[in-house]
Amino acid sequence: MFMILATVAGAIGGLYLLVKLKLPWLRSDLKFLKFVIGLGKDLATCKRKNILPIDVFEKTADKFTTKPMIIYKGVSYSFMEVDKMANKLANVALGLGIKQGDTVAMLMYNEPAFVWTWFGIDLYQAIDDIANDLKDIEFYTLEAQNSSIPSRFKSLADDLKAAADQRIPRDKRSSITMKSTNCLIFTSGTTGLPKPAIVTHTKCMIGGFLYTYCHVTPDDILYECLPLYHSAGCLIGIGTSRRNGVTMVLAERFSASKFFEECHRNNVTMIHYVGEMCRYLANSPKGDYDTNHKIRVALGNGLRKDVWTLFQKKFKIEQILEFYGATEMPVGFINIENAVGSVGRVSPLIKRIFRANFVKFDTDMDQPVRDEKGQCITAAPYEPGLLLCSLSEQTPFEGYKNRDEATKRKLIHDVFKKGDVYINSGDLFYHDENHYCYFYDRLGDTYRWKGENVSTTQVANIITELPFIIDTCVYGVLVPGSEGRAGMATINLLESEKKHPTADMISQIEQRCINELESYAIPRFLRFTHMLDITSTFKQIKATLKKEGFDPAVVKEPLYYFNTKKQKYCTLDKEIAMAIEKQEIKL
Secondary structure: OHHHHHHHHHHHHHHHHHHHHHOOOHHHHHHHHHHHHHHHHHHHHHHHHOOOHHHHHHHHHHHOOOOEEEEEOOEEEEHHHHHHHHHHHHHHHHHOOOOEOEOOOOOOOOOHHHHHHHHHHHOOOOOOOOOOOHHHOOEEEOOOOOOOOOOOEEEOHHHHHHOOOOOOOHHHHOOOOOOOEEEEEEOOOOOOOOOEEEEEHHHHHHHOOHHHHHOOOOOOEEEEOOOOOOHHHHHHHHHHHHHHOOEEEEOOOOOOOOHHHHHHHOOOOEEEEEHHHHHHHHOOOOOOOOOOOOOOEEEEEOOOHHHHHHHHHHHOOOEEEEEEOOOOOOOOEEOOOOOOOOOEEOOHHHHHHHOEEEEOEEOOOOEEOEOOOOOEOEOOOOOOEEEEEEOOOOOOOOOEOOOHHHHHHOEEEOOOOOOOEEEEEEEEEEEOOOOEEEEEEEOOOOEEEOOEEEOHHHHHHHHHOOOOEEEEEEEEEOOOOOOEOEEEEEEEEOOOOOOOOOHHHHHHHHHHHHHHOOHHHOOOEEEEEOOOOEOOOOOEOOHHHHHHOOOOOOOOOOEEEEEOOOOEEEEOOHHHHHHHHOOOOOO
16 A cells, blocks of 8 residues: 555655646636636526626626725726616617717727717627718717807706616617627727727637736726727726726826825725836835835736836735736737746747747748748748737637728738638737747837847837936838838937937947847837827837937937947938938948
8 A cells, every 4th residue: 555655655756846847827827727617617607697798887886886986186986886876878879870880980098988988888789880971970078058169069967867776778789799889999009090899798808817827806996097999998908897886986197206105095905007107106216105106917918027126116006917808819828927027928838729829020021921832831939920810710809890801901811721711910029938928019019120120029128228218119111222111219218318319328328228129120220209299008009119220301400310420429410411322331
C-alpha cells in the first residue's frame, strides 16, 4: 500500500513539475477558461430563455431597489429611480409613435439621463437602420424649452413628468433575440472616418462580465469618467452596474486634478481607464489623495509598460486588469496576472479554442505575408503579427451598419486553408516565449522605412519617457525619391517648459533615439506643438499632421530634421526643405 501511495505521489509530483516547466501557461489558461465557461453558461441561459440586457437590469433593479445605481455630482439615483425614469421615457417614446425598427440617435454627454434614455429605448428596441437624409428627422430634448435650445428641437420635459412609470409589457420586445442589434456605436475614427459598429445584445451582455475577474460584488463602487457614448463607458461601465448591482460614480469628464479626490470622497473600489488617462495621472503633481483611497482594482486598456509601473507604484493599486478588445471584434484578451504591459496570455491552447492567431503582415502591400502555398505565416515570438480570428457561429462578425465595403475589408480569406475566413482585427501584437501578448501598433499607424517596419507606438513611447515631454505623436510622411515613409514625431512639451525646445532638450531627444531605437526607426523629422488633437478617449488624430508633413510653408511651429552624417537634429527651414525635396539631402 505504501509503495502504491509513494508511486502515486511521485507521479503527481512529476506531473506538477512537467506542467510547471513545459506548460507554465496552463494555470492561467485554466483561470481564464473558468471565467469563459461561466460567461458561456450565462449567455446560453439568456439565449435559451431570451433574456435581454434590459431584462437583466429590471431583475437587478428589483433586487436593489433603494441602492444607488448612479452618483453624479453628489446626487444619488437609486436603481428604482433609474428604472422608473427609463419606463417614463419608453412610454413617452411610444406615445410619439417611435416603434420597433426605428433608430433613435442619442446626442448626450456623461449624465444620468444617458443611462435611462438608453434603457428606455431598449425596453422596446427601436434599432434598425440609419437614415441618410436628416431633414425629415424629428429632434427632441429632455430639457425644458429655453433660448439655448434650437427651435426645431421639441422639449419632452413636461411629457416625462406626466408619463406613467410602469414597465413596458415584455411582449413589446418578444421578437427581439440576443442576436438582434442593441445599438450602433461609432468607432473613434483616428485612422479614417468613424464607422457605426453593430453591437448585439450578446455583446452588451459580455461588457458587464469583465470585472468578474476581480470578484466584483454589489458592495463595490465603480468610478466611470470615460465617455458613455463609447463602448468602454457604455458596455463596460453601465454594463457592470446593470449586471452586478454595483454603484457607478459617474463623472462628467476625466479630470486628473479631481480624480483621486472624487474616488476618496465616494469610497470607490474599482476604476475604469484608458492608457493615456493613467499617464496623465502618473505625471500629475503629488496629491493628498494619491494613496488615501479604497481602490483595489483598475480595469482598462492601452496602458504602456513604463506608465504601468509608475501608476501602480504611485497610487498603490493592488491589481491592474489590462484587456484588449474592439467594439466590432468577437474576441478579446485580458491580463489576470499583473504582467506589466501585457494584454494577457495567448497560449497554444487559447489560440486553438478561440481560433485566434497572429500572422506576419506586410505594411507596404497592406496584406498578410503568404508562403508558396498561398497560406498565411504565423508570427514567431517577438515578431509583430496581425491578430486574426476565425469567422464562425461562435465568433460572428456583425460588421458596420450600411458600410458593406468596410465590412468586407475586415474579412481575410484562405488564411490557413482554402475556403476559411478570418476577421482582421487591424491590430498588430507580439508575444514572448511565455505567450504573454503585447500590443504593437494599429494598421495605418505602422509605416515602412529603409525596408523595415516601424511601430509608431514604440517610437512614441521611447520619446515620451523624457521628463520634459507631455506626449508624442509619431507617423510616416512621404519624402521624394525615397521608398516608404520617413518617421516624423510631433512633440508636446510640458506646460512649464518653453514652447520652443532648448538645445539641451534636442540633445536629449537625439541621444534617446540613437541609444534606444534602430537606425531606421529614428524619426527623420521633429515638430514641436502646443497641443495634439485627440479624441474624447485620448486617441491621437494624425490625419492633419500627415497631410502637413515637414513643409515649413505650412507648418508654423519649430521643425527639425535628422542629419544622418552628423547624427543630430538640425533646424529645418525652407532652404533645407527644398534641398530634401530635390534629394540633395539624403535621409
